[in-house]
Amino acid sequence: MSHLNNHFISNHVLKINVGFLLHEAAGYNRDIDFDIPVIRLADDVDLRYLRGTLRFTRTRRGILVQGNMHAGYQAQCERCLEDTTLQLDLEIEELFVYPPTPEAEFAVGDDGALNLAPLLREETIVHVPIRVVCDADCRGLCAECGQNLNYGTCTCKEDAIDPRFIILKQLQKGD
Numbered sequence: 001m002s003h004l005n006n007h008f009i010s011n012h013v014l015k016i017n018v019g020f021l022l023h024e025a026a027g028y029n030r031d032i033d034f035d036i037p038v039i040r041l042a043d044d045v046d047l048r049y050l051r052g053t054l055r056f057t058r059t060r061r062g063i064l065v066q067g068n069m070h071a072g073y074q075a076q077c078e079r080c081l082e083d084t085t086l087q088l089d090l091e092i093e094e095l096f097v098y099p100p101t102p103e104a105e106f107a108v109g110d111d112g113a114l115n116l117a118p119l120l121r122e123e124t125i126v127h128v129p130i131r132v133v134c135d136a137d138c139r140g141l142c143a144e145c146g147q148n149l150n151y152g153t154c155t156c157k158e159d160a161i162d163p164r165f166i167i168l169k170q171l172q173k174g175d
Contacts, residue, residue: 009039011117019112021058022098029057034069041121048072048085050120054092062098063108065116071124075132079140080148086132090123 013036021030036050052069069090077084096114100107108114139149147154161169 009036011039011041013039014041014116014120016056016114016116017112018056018063018096018108018114021056021063022108022112024058026058026060029055031055031067041117041124045121045124046074047124048074052090054116056114059095061095063096063114064093065096065114065119066093068092069120069123071120073124073128075128077134077138078131079133079138080150081141082134082148082150084132084134086128088124088127090120090127092119092123094119 016032021028031053033053034050037048039047039050041047049072050069051071052067054065054067054069057064057066069092071088071090073086073088075084075086076082094106096106096108097104098108100109106119135150141148142154142156144156145154147156
């Protein structure tokens with residue numbers, strides 16, 4: 001699979017300083033818009049874009065993050081092996097605990113930083129379908145010559161049969 005160029009925006013842009021929210025009363029919130037081009041969330045998750053608005057709300061237990069994000073996930077079609085971009089809609093709702101506790105999956109650090117990258121990685125992985133196809137009508141590759149059948153036909157014989165199964169073919173014809 002060809003990869004996006006190596007000019008990813010660092011996932012450090014997803015470390016948000018929410019220290020100003022920690023000094024506010026419960027219920028105070030702030031919306032933050034995101035429009036990030038090619039970003040690597042983790043070694044195994046690359047996005048062509050990440051867009052949306054998240055609301056950060058101060059609660060008694062920490063910071064509640066809510067909103068919708070739209071992501072372009074780079075994948076490979078399982079039929080033709082071409083790169084394709086899946087359009088993912090991610091509904092985000094997670095509490096980042098403050099002060100941090102060992103049992104909290106997501107927490108605001110003592111420095112007031114909240115890291116969205118692990119949460120967005122998880123949400124992306126959950127939303128990627130098990131079977132990725134570039135198009136519902138993708139014709140895939142010829143099993144004999146490897147021709148991408150979306151771009152043209154191949155010259156392989158349609159009656160080509162694995163030599164181990166010739167006897168079964170003869171039985172089917174009644175020979």
